Amino acid sequence: MEKSAKIYVAGHRGLVGSAIVRSLRSSGHENLIFRSSNELNLERQERVEAFFDQERPEYVFLAAAKVGGIWANSTYPAEFIYNNMAIEMNVVHASYIYDVKKLLFLGSSCIYPRHCPQPMKEEHLLSGHLEPTNEPYAVAKIAGIKMCQAYNRQYGTRFISLMPTNLYGPGDNFDLKTSHVLPALIRKCHEAKVNGDGSVEIWGTGTPRREFLYVDDLADACLFLMEHYEAGDIINVGVGKDQSIRELAELVAELVGFEGDLRFDPAQPDGTPLKLLDVSRLTAVGWQARTPLREGVKRTYQWYLDQLESR
DSSP states (O other): OOTTOOEEEETTTSHHHHHHHHHHHHTTOOOEEOOOTTTOOTTOHHHHHHHHHHHOOSEEEEOOOOOOOHHHHHHOHHHHHHHHHHHHHHHHHHHHHTTOSEEEEEOOGGGSOTTOOSSBOGGGTTSSOOOGGGHHHHHHHHHHHHHHHHHHHHHOOOEEEEEEOEEESTTOOOOTTTSOHHHHHHHHHHHHHHHTOSEEEEESOSOOEEOEEEHHHHHHHHHHHHHHOOOSSOEEESOSOOEEHHHHHHHHHHHHTOOSEEEEETTSOOOOSEEOBOOHHHHHHTOOOOOOHHHHHHHHHHHHHHHHHHO
């Protein structure tokens, strides 16, 4: 991408979008365009096309999405499938109509089957049943992948699809009902420490294993792949290492300074038992993550503390 290229980041206020903006600016890209959800409802086709007609972006990072953890996915399945499919459909189609040079679509590792061979390879897509707790979200993301591939095949577009693993970092959602596991653990352990509580309750058994990627590493991968990846096949973006939820909780408690008990509730759902990405395709292209989990959690906790202080 030329430094002067006009770049649209959809979802620029979210965890991923804000990290992409940081990475673009640090790389010398200043011709960036954004719209908040109040300014542009990406679920409305005519508004999206009017925006593209007016702004004519050359490159698009499609990071806008409705995301959440097990509780949110289980509580709002209709919103997770409708909102995400509408956003994808409108932005991808407008990118084709208005001759966007290249689009990067962000999927998710939850597109893979619940009982997927480990580590999960790109070719495992659609090879088995999805995890029931996030199936609507996964179906929407799979639809976005297939839409990009269909447009590439029929229209010769350059739309690439990245499948990031579980993300965390500055800008994360710390709401206990709608957040993912890592920010929820940070908040729970911090509040328990401040309140002098003797224990923290954690959903599930603690045995599922998860891989976590620092969001600024993902943003760096997005820019790298926008420059260097042209294949229509999806590509996994992760660190290639995982740990159990129990191990993660112990790390968070240590870094936060909570010394009480971690109590796991097996009556609550675990989600997918194993979810580790095979990142050999990514490393072959020439990129790998740089931020160790311990360092990333420390930075994320400090960001959380800074937000509390600013309020």
